[in-house]
Amino acid sequence: MTDVGKQYRIAFALALFTIIYNVIEGLISTYLGFEDESLALFGFGSDSFIEVISGLGIAHMIIRIQKQPNSHRDNFERTALRITGFAFYALVVALVATSIYNIYTGHKPLTTFWGVVISIISILVMWALVIGKRKVGKKLDSAPILADANCTLVCVYMSIILLISSGIYELWGIGYIDSVGTLALSYFAFTEGKECFEKASSDKYCGCS
Known part of the structure; x- marks a missing residue:
């Protein structure tokens, strides 16, 4: 196997791991977020499920550019x-x-302990994926893979937001902070959605950062 072929296999493995991890993270986060009445954790988990759809497109993209490095996005x-x-x-x-309803009614989570735990794990895992994808992207001199690495970095930012909001609630019990954290997550979700439509109508690979 050539070194280029090996790097593409690594890139595909990273994409596959991202998909599997997001499925697991989504299931656990939405369940615990619902049980603990933490909107931030539930929203974080919901975002993970959406990332699975994106991940399928990335995995397909890696196969495409391996076969035809200069090809453009296909219909899939x-x-x-x-x-x-x-x-x-x-x-x-x-x-x-x-979030607005929860702030208005003064709703508070039962606990945000699991939000702290999951966010720390997510930060570590996603940062490792960023490093791995950047390493492969540089070796292949692949703009699409490097762009995907930067998009994975957004997941790190969202994990940090969850960690901060969950940590503040656990330490000081400020009720509305869970909803504030959710609004911050919503901002990143909006920017990701906007970028998806921009990329769907062009052949550019934005860095997402």
């Missing part, structure tokens, strides 16, 4: 991007509306 990738964009926008509407 553009469709995945549009579906992901719609899903992000729908999530934003739901999270913003619920």
